[in-house]
Amino acid sequence: MSTVISRTKTSAPGGRRSARPDRSAWAFLLPFVALFAFTFVLPLGYAVYQSLLKPIRSGPLGLGPATVGFAGLDNYSLALQQSAFLESFARVLLFGIVQIPVMLLLATALALALDTVSNRWAGVLRAAYFLPYGVPGVIASILWGFLYVPGVSPLVDLLGRIGLAPDFLGYDNVLWSIANIVIWEFAGYNMLVIVAQLKAIPQELYEAARIDGAGQWQTALRIKLPLARPALVLTGVFSIIGTLQLFAEPLIIKPLTPAVSSSYTPNLSAYTEAFANNNIYLAAAESVILALVASVLSFGFLSLVNRKERRDAR
Amino acid sequence: MDTPTPSRRAVLRWGTGAAAALTAAPALTACGQTVGAARTTRQEPTRRGQKVKLVFWTWVPMQKTVDLWNRTHPGIQVEMQAIPANVQGGYQKMHSSLAAGNPPDLAQVEYHELPGFMLVNGLTDLSAYGADKLRDSYVPWQWKQGVFDGRVYTIPQASGPMGLFYRRDLFPQWGIETPATWAEFEKAARVVKARGGGARICAFAPNQPSWFAAMCWQRGARWVRTEGDTWVVDMNDDLSREVADYWARMVRDDLVFVEPDMSSAWYRHVQTGQISAWVGPQWGDALLRGNAPGTKGKWRVAQLPQWKAGQNASANWGGSSTAILQGSRHPREALQFAHWINTDRQAVDLNIGVGYGWPAAAGILRGSALDRPDPFFGGQRYNDVFAASDRAIDTSWKWSPTTDADFAQLQDAFGAAIASDGALASTLAGAQKSTVDNLLAKGLKARSAR
Structure with missing residues (x-):
């Protein structure tokens, strides 16, 4: 309660000051609002609307003309009854729990390492690490796909010669083979975000640390990491959303192995419903559920991090 | 503070207004809305001398056939656009274009997909454009794949009678006779595993x-x-x-490879002789020829193994039609093209060359490109086997939508x-x-x- 009162007290004068809406502010906001409405709010609203519809059939065997009627929440209950759809969430969660920490650890380690090497090499290495991000996900998946297929892949061939016979596309392994592709694609990107944050740290802090007798390791752990926290939170949120929306990689790998099912990830499930099964209404419901889960998880992660931050600050 | 600032109220009003408009506008149309195709077929009048342009989606590389049509029919120009095969993206593309109201005039649709396309009102009723009189040009069972409720909805293209492709050079090496029954096929598989040095008789494709x-x-x-x-x-x-x-049992006893067929791993096994047979369709001949040219002359085709010795039961795998999608503006011209590409002798020969399947056109086999010995199959008139297979298919099989x-x-x-x-x-x-x-x-x- 107390926080609410204190907030209204501080905001009240502000409200009086701008008693009239500032027209110029709206003019500045307009391009954003227009794009936001057109590419985000409208499609979202349309998806929600479609998720509430269903076809009504007529004629012999239902092959006659059909109309669209309201379904209420039928599509949602149908989606939540499909065990394959629920399993796809479990799968991406498992994927995220393993892949996100590995990727962010790698990105952080790379960023810290780059921050210490000399400037001339830093540029070259940074570009090299970042390069995979420039390769579209589909192409990356095709490239890695060739490296996974036995009989074609030199990698499998080499490992086979030294007595290892990895089945990259096997039922238990393919999820981690996909994780490898995603890490390859995005570790460099996340590294760059963290590097940018590290560059923003004032040099005085390093000088002060050096004077206090801190070595490279201590500077990295006590100064760089805590100050890179906003970047880590940001990359964490992006990664959570990206993981839930996993689509291109499994879609491309799917023809190579029966282990990737048509509802391997929530997005793939919605895609299959929409375009293979031609049930856009169910697909819309699945997409809305996916969006809800993604926002719950990312806002949950943010509030968790913020709570910890507040606790730490106290 | 009780009242929010005016700006916030304005925003709220804008928000609720927009949301209301968003939900109300489509809601009005929902009841009259039909499922599927956003646009229905209508014949557009053409002026004298005006060129008609048609778009044709297919994953069989029929460009040469289309070129022949364009040369001989200057008034109706067809543009062939290659699409991904069937569920690997082709149908997804067709369904999106139907929903968006900008479909191609013609598209390749497999027989087992037709009921599904009917369900979204995706096919043009060709009886309205005189398709019924074309019936006698086609093999009856293939024609019937596109007939729903007495109306014609598609022009059949080709089917896929099945047979056994096998390596004539490898089987005798291992002391295997061409298996005539599935029991013999299993025995042969055990021999291949024992003597083949890592080879298997075939692959089981879970995909x-x-x-x-x-x-x-x-x-x-x-x-x-x-x-x-x-x-x-x-x-x-x-x-x-x-x-x-x-x-x-074949999988459990490790008598077959388990891998997706027609994939790079599978082709590799075919090229190296690790796979020595394929229970496949007639249109598989072009795949073997194109992807394993090094095995030329080594393949033969035999009848599909039977469940009981002396039986003659066959099956069909695949089979496509040339459909005129809902929304075409030139259904008459499209129908003319669909009929031509599937029955004209020259067109059919070109189609055979690219492995389009077993022709749906009636009585076209004799004298066609299928009716000759083939060096890839060691000079065997292998299509005679498929002709017999085609006759032995029980054509009462139905597909779900x-x-x-x-x-x-x-x-x-x-x-x-x-x-x-x-x-x-x-x-x-x-x-x-x-x-x-x-x-x-x-x-x-x-x-x-x-």
Whole structure:
């Protein structure tokens, strides 16, 4: 309660000051609002609307003309009854729990390492690490796909010669083979975000640390990491959303192995419903559920991090 | 503070207003809205001398045939656009274009997909444009694939009678006679495993439910039938279970590779002779020829192995039609092209060259490109085998309008079964249930047969 009162007290004068809406502010906001409405709010609203519809059939065997009627929440209950759809969430969660920490650890380690090497090499290495991000996900998946297929892949061939016979596309392994592709694609990107944050740290802090007798390791752990926290939170949120929306990689790998099912990830499930099964209404419901889960998880992660931050600050 | 600032109120009003407009506008049209195709076919009048342009989507590389048409029919120019094959993206593209109201005039649609396209009003009623009088130009059972409720909805292109491709050079080396029954085929598989130095007789492809369906078709199963206005699904029958058990045993005893067919790994095995036979369709000849040119002259084709010695049961895998999608503005010209590309002798010969399948045109075989000895098959007149196979197909097999979804689920179930206990037959009950669910989800009446 107390926080609410204190907030209204501080905001009240502000409200009086701008008693009239500032027209110029709206003019500045307009391009954003227009794009936001057109590419985000409208499609979202349309998806929600479609998720509430269903076809009504007529004629012999239902092959006659059909109309669209309201379904209420039928599509949602149908989606939540499909065990394959629920399993796809479990799968991406498992994927995220393993892949996100590995990727962010790698990105952080790379960023810290780059921050210490000399400037001339830093540029070259940074570009090299970042390069995979420039390769579209589909192409990356095709490239890695060739490296996974036995009989074609030199990698499998080499490992086979030294007595290892990895089945990259096997039922238990393919999820981690996909994780490898995603890490390859995005570790460099996340590294760059963290590097940018590290560059923003004032040099005085390093000088002060050096004077206090801190070595490279201590500077990295006590100064760089805590100050890179906003970047880590940001990359964490992006990664959570990206993981839930996993689509291109499994879609491309799917023809190579029966282990990737048509509802391997929530997005793939919605895609299959929409375009293979031609049930856009169910697909819309699945997409809305996916969006809800993604926002719950990312806002949950943010509030968790913020709570910890507040606790730490106290 | 009780009242929010005016700006906030304005924003709120804008927000609720927009939201209301958003939900209200489409809601008004919802009741009259039809499912599927956003635009219906209509013949657009053409002026004298005006060129008609048609767009044709197919994944069979028929460019040469289309070029021939364009040379001989200056008034109707067809642009062929290559699309990904079937469920690998082709149908997804067609369904999106139907929903968006900008479909191509013509598209390749497989027979088992036609009921699904009917369900979204995706096909033009060709009877309205005089298609009925073309009936006698086609093989009756292929023609009937596109007839619904007495109306013609598509022009048949080709089918896929099945046979046994095998390596004539390898089988005798291992002391194997060409298997005539499935029991002999299994025995041969054991010999290949024992003597083949890592080779296997063939691959079981868990990604190919339509192949498995063809195997059940040959055994005599009937997965879908209709009773009144209800779809009855019968996939978990004894015959299908027998087929599933047979292949489960082949997988369990490591007599076959388990890998997606027509994939790079599979082609590699075919090229190196690691795979020595293929239970495949007639249109597979072009795939072998194109992807394993080094094996030229070594292949032969034999009759599909039988479940009982002396039987003559066959099956069909694949088969496509040239459909005129809902929304075309030139259905008359499109129909003219669809009929020409599937019956003109020169066109059919060009199509055969690119492996379009077993012609649906009646009486065209004799003297066609299929009717000659082939060096890739060591000079065998291999299409005689497929001609016999074609005659032995029980053509009463029916497809469900949810085949894509049913197959996707069966494929997933096969993959899961092979990764665990390998019991393929036990997936059929689940596949049957999910097929019924798919039909119900489409608003159709459906039940399980048992």
